[in-house]
Amino acid sequence: MIEHIKIQELISADYDGQASAEERRMIEEHLQGCVDCRKYAEGLSKLSAALRVWPDEGLSPDLERKIRMSLPAAQTKEGSQMKTQSRFITVGGGGLIVAFLVLVVSMQVYTQRGIQGRRKGAADNIGGQYPQAAMPEIKSKKQSAKAPQYEPYYRTTEYAASSVDRFQGQELLRMAYDKGDRFSPVSTKMTSFAMSETNVLPGGTTLAERSGLWNESLHNNLSFNTEQYNRIYENEFMEAAQNPLSTFSIDVDTASYSNVRRFLNNNQMPPRDAVRIEEMINYFSYDYPKPAGDHPFSITTKAAVCPWEPKHQLVLVGLQGKTLETQNIPPSNLVFLVDVSGSMDQPNKLPLLKSSFRLLVNQLRDEERAAIVVYAGNAGLVLESTLGSDKQKILEAVDNLQAGGSTAGGAGIQLAYKIAKENFIKGGNNRVVLATDGDFNVGVSSDGELTRIIEEKRKDGIFLTVLGFGTGNYKDSKMEQLADKGNGNYYYIDTLKEGKKVLVSELGSTLFTIAKDVKIQIEFNPSQVKAYRLVGYENRILAKEDFNDDTKDAGELGAGHTVTAMYEIVPVDSTETNVSVDKLAYQKTEVLPSDDLMTVKLRYKDPDGDTSKLIQQTVKAEDVSAEPAGDFQFASVVAEFGLILRDSKFKGNASYEHVLKGAGVSKGKDPYGYRAEFIELVGKAQALDTRTGSGTQGINFKGE
Amino acid sequence: MERPDEEVLKDYLGGNDEKAADMIFLRYKTRLLNFCLRMLGNRADAEDVTAEVFLALFARRYAFNPAAKFSTWLYTVARNQCISQIRKRKNVVSVWFSSKGGGDYEQMEAEDPRDTAGRELEKKEAATLVRAALAQLPYEQREVIVLREYHQFSYEEISQVVSCSLENVKILIFRGRERLRMALSSLIKEDQR
Numbered sequence: 101m102i103e104h105i106k107i108q109e110l111i112s113a114d115y116d117g118q119a120s121a122e123e124r125r126m127i128e129e130h131l132q133g134c135v136d137c138r139k140y141a142e143g144l145s146k147l148s149a150a151l152r153v154w155p156d157e158g159l160s161p162d163l164e165r166k167i168r169m170s171l172p173a174a175q176t177k178e179g180s181q182m183k184t185q186s187r188f189i190t191v192g193g194g195g196l197i198v199a200f201l202v203l204v205v206s207m208q209v210y211t212q213r214g215i216q217g218r219r220k221g222a223a224d225n226i227g228g229q230y231p232q233a234a235m236p237e238i239k240s241k242k243q244s245a246k247a248p249q250y251e252p253y254y255r256t257t258e259y260a261a262s263s264v265d266r267f268q269g270q271e272l273l274r275m276a277y278d279k280g281d282r283f284s285p286v287s288t289k290m291t292s293f294a295m296s297e298t299n300v301l302p303g304g305t306t307l308a309e310r311s312g313l314w315n316e317s318l319h320n321n322l323s324f325n326t327e328q329y330n331r332i333y334e335n336e337f338m339e340a341a342q343n344p345l346s347t348f349s350i351d352v353d354t355a356s357y358s359n360v361r362r363f364l365n366n367n368q369m370p371p372r373d374a375v376r377i378e379e380m381i382n383y384f385s386y387d388y389p390k391p392a393g394d395h396p397f398s399i400t401t402k403a404a405v406c407p408w409e410p411k412h413q414l415v416l417v418g419l420q421g422k423t424l425e426t427q428n429i430p431p432s433n434l435v436f437l438v439d440v441s442g443s444m445d446q447p448n449k450l451p452l453l454k455s456s457f458r459l460l461v462n463q464l465r466d467e468e469r470a471a472i473v474v475y476a477g478n479a480g481l482v483l484e485s486t487l488g489s490d491k492q493k494i495l496e497a498v499d500n501l502q503a504g505g506s507t508a509g510g511a512g513i514q515l516a517y518k519i520a521k522e523n524f525i526k527g528g529n530n531r532v533v534l535a536t537d538g539d540f541n542v543g544v545s546s547d548g549e550l551t552r553i554i555e556e557k558r559k560d561g562i563f564l565t566v567l568g569f570g571t572g573n574y575k576d577s578k579m580e581q582l583a584d585k586g587n588g589n590y591y592y593i594d595t596l597k598e599g600k601k602v603l604v605s606e607l608g609s610t611l612f613t614i615a616k617d618v619k620i621q622i623e624f625n626p627s628q629v630k631a632y633r634l635v636g637y638e639n640r641i642l643a644k645e646d647f648n649d650d651t652k653d654a655g656e657l658g659a660g661h662t663v664t665a666m667y668e669i670v671p672v673d674s675t676e677t678n679v680s681v682d683k684l685a686y687q688k689t690e691v692l693p694s695d696d697l698m699t700v701k702l703r704y705k706d707p708d709g710d711t712s713k714l715i716q717q718t719v720k721a722e723d724v725s726a727e728p729a730g731d732f733q734f735a736s737v738v739a740e741f742g743l744i745l746r747d748s749k750f751k752g753n754a755s756y757e758h759v760l761k762g763a764g765v766s767k768g769k770d771p772y773g774y775r776a777e778f779i780e781l782v783g784k785a786q787a788l789d790t791r792t793g794s795g796t797q798g799i800n801f802k803g804e
Numbered sequence: 805m806e807r808p809d810e811e812v813l814k815d816y817l818g819g820n821d822e823k824a825a826d827m828i829f830l831r832y833k834t835r836l837l838n839f840c841l842r843m844l845g846n847r848a849d850a851e852d853v854t855a856e857v858f859l860a861l862f863a864r865r866y867a868f869n870p871a872a873k874f875s876t877w878l879y880t881v882a883r884n885q886c887i888s889q890i891r892k893r894k895n896v897v898s899v900w901f902s903s904k905g906g907g908d909y910e911q912m913e914a915e916d917p918r919d920t921a922g923r924e925l926e927k928k929e930a931a932t933l934v935r936a937a938l939a940q941l942p943y944e945q946r947e948v949i950v951l952r953e954y955h956q957f958s959y960e961e962i963s964q965v966v967s968c969s970l971e972n973v974k975i976l977i978f979r980g981r982e983r984l985r986m987a988l989s990s991l992i993k994e995d996q997r
Contacts, residue, residue: 112978118959150991153930787830
């Protein structure tokens with residue numbers, strides 16, 4: 101018996117890699133004949149796994165801000181000691197109260213959404229995190245009795261402060277947390293409840309412990325992670341001799357960038373599969389020449405040495421859609437399809453959505469139309485199609501949106517398309533704007549069936565814009581697919597600023613399609629190019645036959661929009677060897693001598709057209725410049741950042757330093773501050789990234 | 805490779821780098837908070853201690869030995885704070901560990917695992933169970949287990965943080981695991997399905 105214990109002690113140490121060779125031999129010898137100890141050994145990894153059911157939690161934003169405020173950078177070095185001390189007390193106290201307030205909100209979510217919804221979400225989860233279903237137990241005891249009496253804070257109208265666009269959504273969220281008491285009687289009650297409880301709790305319980313409990317379940321709630329992303333398999337290098345053609349559909353979505361931003365602003369590294377490099381590149385607009393001639397867009401090609409792999413070259417293909425004068429923009433017929441299921445009942449979802457919509461409604465011209473369809477449990481028409489001249493009515497309907505129930509996305513989509521069709525404006529911008537966290541769970545909810553409905557509807561000339569909201573339960577995979585199939589765009593709205601960018605600044609561009617089914621096919625010249633790799637666009641790759649096949653759906657280009665794609669190219673004189681296929685026995689392919697690097701071919705249809713038009717352009721080998729400059733450089737550093745975040749095997753020498761340096765140089769005028777924000781995000785990622793070997797390859801911080 | 809903590813800290817101490825403090829904070833805030841959470845078992849205390857450690861660090865209230873590894877040193881500070889917190893709270897009720905309410909804090913130290921865990925296995929959800937299981941460990945075992953299982957510290961590092969011998973770390977971890985195994989037997993079995 102004693103021997104077993106001794107051995108198990110060794111096994112435990114060995115499991116942690118701390119046993120000597122001698123000890124390991126002893127263990128092995130013993131395990132040969134001892135089933136119990138073998139079981140013990142196996143049990144250790146199970147124990148570790150079981151322990152991880154308690155996931156890491158995040159610092160509450162309030163506390164974090166307060167600690168940061170006292171960081172040396174924010175104050176003078178001397179004399180801070182006393183101050184810190186006293187500040188510390190507020191830190192603790194403030195945190196507690198906030199904890200309470202926040203909890204009120206989260207409780208509501210819980211009560212309304214119901215635990216089943218949660219569980220289902222968890223079962224769907226392919227992200228690999230343990231479902232965290234521990235809360236109901238604790239909660240039911242302490243909270244459920246009180247929770248339902250209170251209204252969520254944002255149901256009160258005060259929340260609809262119209263100055264919201266002055267601060268970003270992060271702020272919006274914090275405001276929601278911090279100022280909860282101002283907005284609702286609920287929280288005030290809660291606060292006073294909290295205060296009084298300090299006195300009445302039996303057994304000397306302090307408020308601290310109480311709120312520990314409350315806050316705890318809140319954070320469980322937040323760390324409840326059932327976000328879904330489709331796995332991205334990165335494009336590989338293709339040998340130009342074997343596969344001279346590369347075909348893909350354009351993608352003007354930008355959701356991935358704002359989603360990545362949301363993660364980084366939460367001080368988390370984004371999951372690899374949340375990083376779609378093309379959407380990061382296309383988040384920014386670049387200064388390409390305005391289209392001239394018959395085609396609705398211009399094509400720009402540029403080539404330079406690849407910044408993250410000096411042995412390679414980088415080729416950029418940029419499209420610039422024509423811009424429309426505001427008065428020439430055809431009128432819109434919009435149907436907002438709003439997910440008001442219980443899962444939307446969070447400050448960064450429905451309230452943010454309402455604020456964003458309000459901005460959009462205020463932009464509507466008199467002859468334009470808007471309708472609102474909600475779906476949750478049942479799909480319903482909240483606002484029949486109303487002229488833009490009656491803004492008050494539309495705004496009221498937006499304000500009255502409330503969350504509750506489960507999500508029947510399918511029926512909602514059907515109804516929205518029906519209304520869009522009834523109010524169809526010929527030659528106008530007919531569009532369903534779907535706002536959701538993507539968690540459909542009632543009725544038609546299989547991805548396949550939903551996309552089939554949408555594919556069918558797009559034939560009517562109605563486009564789809566998908567706006568993603570929220571965290572924790574976010575179904576990125578589904579939403580991107582919907583937008584893709586519905587001739588649409590997909591955005592992720594993490595902040596009100598982003599809502600403004602998408603719905604107001606780009607209203608003229610993304611909401612009015614100037615070309616649809618835009619496909620790009622590139623033919624590489626094997627006498628100049630050994631191999632190539634399309635950076636990003638993984639889920640937009642088309643077969644080479646699809647290019648000339650007008651029945652094949654592809655991406656849409658909005659007015660004023662820019663789209664950018666990049667290829668990493670291995671020059672023909674490179675000594676690198678790719679895994680190659682044996683030479684064909686019965687065919688001989690002849691390479692025609694040419695100085696061309698490649699030919700870019702582009703097909704598109706007019707918004708109401710059925711047959712595609714073709715544009716061609718060649719890139720010469722001598723066009724390759726030493727280094728990407730200007731917008732090309734900025735696009736390349738965004739791609740480089742994406743490669744680092746994805747921890748791509750193609751990242752080469754990519755480093756945060758290099759990205760920061762390049763972005764700093766190529767920032768340009770940056771009138772809206774998007775590029776400055778990018779630089780900030782890179783800094784954040786750099787500080788957060790603890791993966792070894794990622795990013796900074798032996799180069800010092802700050803670029804020295 | 806990213807810049808090692810020690811270097812960042814050197815820059816910070818030398819006053820060369822304004823961002824250094826922020827960087828240290830970003831790197832460690834989640835880790836420290838979770839260390840404290842698992843040590844103390846409640847969020848309020850854990851946040852208090854986390855804040856205190858950072859504030860103390862940035863107010864330079866502790867001398868950092870440049871020869872030591874920064875992470876080990878920082879955890880040592882946090883660990884010591886946690887223990888004084890535990891001592892302070894010794895006579896106070898900890899609510900969220902015990903769904904029975906009004907349970908004595910002592911239970912965190914003393915109660916037999918087979919009682920709390922064993923009986924309530926079926927109705928309790930996994931995470932609560934893990935919390936309870938960790939909570940019932942004596943803190944000497946809890947700290948080594950947390951450092952090992954959640955923070956992947958080596959025995960060597962652990963022995964520095966909790967200042968005891970390697971041999972002792974080994975035994976503490978082994979005993980801690982024994983207790984956890986019993987407390988979490990239902991979870992572990994479930995895993996085998």
